[in-house]
Amino acid sequence: MPRISDERRAARRTQILEAAWSCFQKDGLHATSMDDIVRASGLSAGAVYSYFASKEELIFAAVTTSLGALSGLVAAVLEATPPLPPDQLVRRIAALVAEFTARESYDLRRIALLGWAEAQRNERLRETMRGYYAGFRLGLTETAVRWRDSGLLPPDAAPPAVAKLVLATVLGFVVQSALLGDVEPEDLGRGLADLMAGDRP
Amino acid sequence: MPRISDERRAARRTQILEAAWSCFQKDGLHATSMDDIVRASGLSAGAVYSYFASKEELIFAAVTTSLGALSGLVAAVLEATPPLPPDQLVRRIAALVAEFTARESYDLRRIALLGWAEAQRNERLRETMRGYYAGFRLGLTETAVRWRDSGLLPPDAAPPAVAKLVLATVLGFVVQSALLGDVEPEDLGRGLADLMAGDRP
Amino acid sequence: MPRISDERRAARRTQILEAAWSCFQKDGLHATSMDDIVRASGLSAGAVYSYFASKEELIFAAVTTSLGALSGLVAAVLEATPPLPPDQLVRRIAALVAEFTARESYDLRRIALLGWAEAQRNERLRETMRGYYAGFRLGLTETAVRWRDSGLLPPDAAPPAVAKLVLATVLGFVVQSALLGDVEPEDLGRGLADLMAGDRP
Amino acid sequence: MPRISDERRAARRTQILEAAWSCFQKDGLHATSMDDIVRASGLSAGAVYSYFASKEELIFAAVTTSLGALSGLVAAVLEATPPLPPDQLVRRIAALVAEFTARESYDLRRIALLGWAEAQRNERLRETMRGYYAGFRLGLTETAVRWRDSGLLPPDAAPPAVAKLVLATVLGFVVQSALLGDVEPEDLGRGLADLMAGDRP
DNA sequence: GATGAATGAGTCTTCATTCAT
DNA sequence: AATGAATGAAGACTCATTCAT
Numbered sequence: 005m006p007r008i009s010d011e012r013r014a015a016r017r018t019q020i021l022e023a024a025w026s027c028f029q030k031d032g033l034h035a036t037s038m039d040d041i042v043r044a045s046g047l048s049a050g051a052v053y054s055y056f057a058s059k060e061e062l063i064f065a066a067v068t069t070s071l072g073a074l075s076g077l078v079a080a081v082l083e084a085t086p087p088l089p090p091d092q093l094v095r096r097i098a099a100l101v102a103e104f105t106a107r108e109s110y111d112l113r114r115i116a117l118l119g120w121a122e123a124q125r126n127e128r129l130r131e132t133m134r135g136y137y138a139g140f141r142l143g144l145t146e147t148a149v150r151w152r153d154s155g156l157l158p159p160d161a162a163p164p165a166v167a168k169l170v171l172a173t174v175l176g177f178v179v180q181s182a183l184l185g186d187v188e189p190e191d192l193g194r195g196l197a198d199l200m201a202g203d204r205p
Numbered sequence: 206m207p208r209i210s211d212e213r214r215a216a217r218r219t220q221i222l223e224a225a226w227s228c229f230q231k232d233g234l235h236a237t238s239m240d241d242i243v244r245a246s247g248l249s250a251g252a253v254y255s256y257f258a259s260k261e262e263l264i265f266a267a268v269t270t271s272l273g274a275l276s277g278l279v280a281a282v283l284e285a286t287p288p289l290p291p292d293q294l295v296r297r298i299a300a301l302v303a304e305f306t307a308r309e310s311y312d313l314r315r316i317a318l319l320g321w322a323e324a325q326r327n328e329r330l331r332e333t334m335r336g337y338y339a340g341f342r343l344g345l346t347e348t349a350v351r352w353r354d355s356g357l358l359p360p361d362a363a364p365p366a367v368a369k370l371v372l373a374t375v376l377g378f379v380v381q382s383a384l385l386g387d388v389e390p391e392d393l394g395r396g397l398a399d400l401m402a403g404d405r406p
Numbered sequence: 407m408p409r410i411s412d413e414r415r416a417a418r419r420t421q422i423l424e425a426a427w428s429c430f431q432k433d434g435l436h437a438t439s440m441d442d443i444v445r446a447s448g449l450s451a452g453a454v455y456s457y458f459a460s461k462e463e464l465i466f467a468a469v470t471t472s473l474g475a476l477s478g479l480v481a482a483v484l485e486a487t488p489p490l491p492p493d494q495l496v497r498r499i500a501a502l503v504a505e506f507t508a509r510e511s512y513d514l515r516r517i518a519l520l521g522w523a524e525a526q527r528n529e530r531l532r533e534t535m536r537g538y539y540a541g542f543r544l545g546l547t548e549t550a551v552r553w554r555d556s557g558l559l560p561p562d563a564a565p566p567a568v569a570k571l572v573l574a575t576v577l578g579f580v581v582q583s584a585l586l587g588d589v590e591p592e593d594l595g596r597g598l599a600d601l602m603a604g605d606r607p
Numbered sequence: 608m609p610r611i612s613d614e615r616r617a618a619r620r621t622q623i624l625e626a627a628w629s630c631f632q633k634d635g636l637h638a639t640s641m642d643d644i645v646r647a648s649g650l651s652a653g654a655v656y657s658y659f660a661s662k663e664e665l666i667f668a669a670v671t672t673s674l675g676a677l678s679g680l681v682a683a684v685l686e687a688t689p690p691l692p693p694d695q696l697v698r699r700i701a702a703l704v705a706e707f708t709a710r711e712s713y714d715l716r717r718i719a720l721l722g723w724a725e726a727q728r729n730e731r732l733r734e735t736m737r738g739y740y741a742g743f744r745l746g747l748t749e750t751a752v753r754w755r756d757s758g759l760l761p762p763d764a765a766p767p768a769v770a771k772l773v774l775a776t777v778l779g780f781v782v783q784s785a786l787l788g789d790v791e792p793e794d795l796g797r798g799l800a801d802l803m804a805g806d807r808p
Numbered sequence: 809g810a811t812g813a814a815t816g817a818g819t820c821t822t823c824a825t826t827c828a829t
Numbered sequence: 830a831a832t833g834a835a836t837g838a839a840g841a842c843t844c845a846t847t848c849a850t
Binding site: 640641642652653656661662 | 843844845846847848
Binding site for chain 4: 431432433434435436437492516519520522523524525526527532535536539540543553557558559560563564566567568569570571572573574575576577578579580581582584585586589592593594596597598600601602603604
C-alpha cells in the first residue's frame with residue numbers, strides 16, 4: 005500500500021510536467037536547468053527526481069505526453085464517416101493543434117519544435133515520435149483511399165502521396181504558426197480549397 | 206603571421222562552419238560543446254573564437270548561412286515566367302531543399318529543425334528567420350496572384366491563404382523528411398496534383 | 407541534507423573566508439584562482455559558490471568583513487572620555503591593527519593593501535571602503551575638536567587638518583609595516599610625542 | 608650598429624609604458640591584458656614583447672620607473688640645509704607626490720597602491736620597493752637627527768621613531784588621497800603644525 | 809625588424825544528480 | 830517520504846606568449 009495515494013501521485017506528476025513545459029517553452033530544453041523546473045514546480049529536487057529519474061526522462065515525458073493526447077483527437081477526426089473533405093480535414097486538424105496550444109502555460113507548437121530538434125540526438129524520443137507521425141500518416145493514407153473511392157480524388161490518385169502532402173501541410177502549419185504567428189486554421193482550409201478549385205494543371 | 210589573405214580567412218570560416226554543422230547535426234546545438242567543434246575543425250580554441258566571438262554567434266551563423274543561400278534559389282524559382290503551377294512549384298522547392306541537404310556533412314533539414322527550436326529563445330535568430338520566411342511567403346503571395354490572374358486559381362481565390370498553404374507544405378516537407386525520412390519532392394507534387402484534380406469540394 | 411542550521415552556515419562561510427584570506431595573502435586577489443580557494447577550504451566548487459555567488463562577491467566579503475570589525479574597535483577607542491592624547495591614540499589604533507593582524511592565517515595589513523588596489527576598479531568595494539574611512543576620519547575630527555577644547559591643541563587649530571594627518575599616519579602605518587615590516591605601534595607613538603615635544607616651528 | 612636608434616628605442620619604451628600606465632590605472636594590474644596594452648600603445652604584440660620580455664617585466668617597469676624618479680626628488684628635499692622643519696617637510700613631500708600625479712594619464716597614487724599589492728606576490732618587486740622605502744626612511748632618520756641637533760626636537764628624541772612617523776604620514780597621504788580624494792598637502796602640514804603647537808602631552 | 813594569427817592551458821562558473829539527515 | 834546541501838565533471842571563454850611570414 006503506497007504511502008501516497010495514486011491520485012496524489014498523478015497530480016504531482018502533472019504539476020512537475022506543467023512546470024517543465026513552462027520552463028522549456030521559455031528557455032528551450034537545454035537552457036532549462038533541473039533547478040528551474042524544481043523551483044517552478046514548488047517541490048524539492050528530491051521530489052522531482054522521485055517522479056522522473058532524469059532530465060532526459062522528463063524531456064521525454066514532456067514531449068510525448070501531449071503528442072499522445074493530440075494523437076487520439078486526430079485519430080477521432082480521421083475516423084469520421086463519411087470522411088471530411090481535404091480542405092476541411094486540414095482545417096480541422098490545424099484547429100485541434102491551435103486549441104491544444106491555447107491551454108494554460110502550454111504551447112504545443114513550441115514543444116513540438118523543441119521535440120523535433122531533440123529527437124535528432126535522442127533515439128528513444130526519435131522512435132517514439134516516428135511512431136506517432138507514421139501512425140498519423142497511415143490514417144491519412146486510409147482517408148485518402150476513402151476520398152478516392154468516394155470520388156473526391158481521381159481514380160488514379162496516389163493515396164500515399166496525398167497523405168504525405170496533407171501531413172506536410174499540418175506539420176508546416178505548426179512551424180509557420182510558431183515562427184510567423186499569423187496563420188489560422190481557416191487560412192489553410194481556404195488555401196487548399198482555392199487550389200482544389202483551380203484548373204487542373 | 207602577418208595579416209592573412211581574405212580568401213584564407215573565408216576558407217577558415219567555412220572550415221569552422223563545416224565542423225560546427227557536422228557536430229550540431231549529430232548532437233544538437235546545446236549538447237555540442239565548443240571543444241567538440243574545436244576538435245572537429247582541427248584548429249585551436251583561440252582560433253575558433255577569433256572567427257566567431259561566441260557560441261551563440263557560431264550558432265547564428267550556422268543556422269543563418271544556408272538559409273540565405275537557399276532563399277536566393279527559391280526566389281529565382283518564384284520569379285519564373287510564366288509561374289510554375291502549384292504542384293510543380295512545391296515539387297521544385299522541395300527538390301531545392303533536398304539538393305541542399307545532399308551536401309557533404311551538412312543536412313539542411315536537421316539544421317532547420319535545430320534553428321527553429323533555437324529561435325524560440327534567441328531573439329536575434331528569431332527575427333532573422335522570421336524575415337526570411339516572411340519574404341518567402343510574400344513571394345508566394347505574388348505567385349498566387351499570378352496563378353489567379355492566369356486562371357490557374359478561381360477569380361475569388363485568396364492569394365495570402367494560398368501562400369500560407371504552400372509555405373506550410375514546404376516547411377512540413379522539411380519536418381516530415383527529417384523525422385520519417387521517406388518523402389520525396391515528387392510525392393508532394395503528386396499529392397497536390399491529385400488533390401487539385403479531384404472534384405471541387 | 408535538510409536545511410542546515412544557521413550556526414553551521416556561518417561556520418562554513420567563515421571556513422571559506424579563511425581559505426580565501428590565506429590564498430589572497432599568498433598570491434594576491436587575481437592570481438588566486440577559485441580552485442585554489444576551493445581546495446584550501448576543503449569543500450567543493452559548488453559548495454563555495456552556494457555561499458558566495460562569484461569571485462567578486464568573495465573578494466568583497468574578504469576585504470570588507472574585517473574592515474567592519476576593526477571599525478567597531480576603533481570607534482570605541484575614539485569615544486573614550488577624556489580622549490586619548492594624540493600620540494597615545496595613534497599608538498593605540500596602530501596596536502588594534504597589529505592585533506588584528508596577529509590572527510591565524512589572516513593579515514589585516516596585506517588584505518588592506520589588496521583591497522585598496524582592488525577598490526580602484528570595483529566601484530562597490532570603493533564606495534564601501536570610502537564609507538568606512540570617511541566615518542573613521544569624521545570620528546577623528548570630533549576627537550580633534552575635543553583636543554582643542556581641552557587645550558591639547560591651540561585654539562586656532564584646524565580639527566579637519568589634524569584628522570587628516572592622524573588618518574594618514576595610521577594608514578601609512580599599515581603600508582609601512584606591510585612593506586618594511588619593522589614598525590611597532592610604539593614607534594608611531596614615540597615619534598609623534600617627540601615631534602609634539604619639540605620647539606614650535 | 609642597431610637597426611633603430613637609441614632615442615627611438617627609448618621613445619618606444621616610454622610609449623609602451625604610458626599605455627601600460629593608463630590601462631593599469633583603469634583596470635588594475637591583472638585585469639589589464641597584454642592585448643589592452645598593445646592596442647593602447649598603437650604597436651603590435653611582437654613589438655611590445657621586443658621591449659618587455661613579459662607582462663611581469665612590464666609591471667615591474669611600470670611600478671618602478673616612477674618610484675625611482677620620485678625618489679630622486681625626495682632625496683633633494685631631504686638634503687636641504689638647514690633641513691625643512693617637520694610640518695613643512697611633510698607638506699613638501701606630499702606636494703611632490705601630488706605634482707607627480709598631476710601628469711598626463713598617470714596617477715602616481717593609483718600606481719603606488721597597485722604596486723604595493725603586487726609586491727606581496729612578486730619578490731623582485733617587493734625587494735626593489737623595500738629598497739626605495741628603506742632608503743627614504745634612512746634619509747628621514749638623518750633629517751630627524753639634524754632636527755634634534757638643531758633643537759627642533761628634544762635631546763632625548765628618537766630619530767628612527769620620528770622617521771617612521773613621518774614616513775607613515777607620507778605613505779598614508781597617498782592612500783587617503785587615492786581613496787577619499789580630498790586631502791591636500793597643506794592639510795598635512797597644517798595638521799602636523801597644529802599638533803606640534805599643542806601642549807606637550 | 810615587424811606583424812598579428814595561432815596556441816592551449818587555465819579561468820570562472822553551472823548543473824544533473826545523490827544521499828545524509 | 831521528503832529535503833536541499835553537496836559534489837565535481839564539464840562548459841564557455843580568455844590571454845600570455847610564440848613564430849611563420
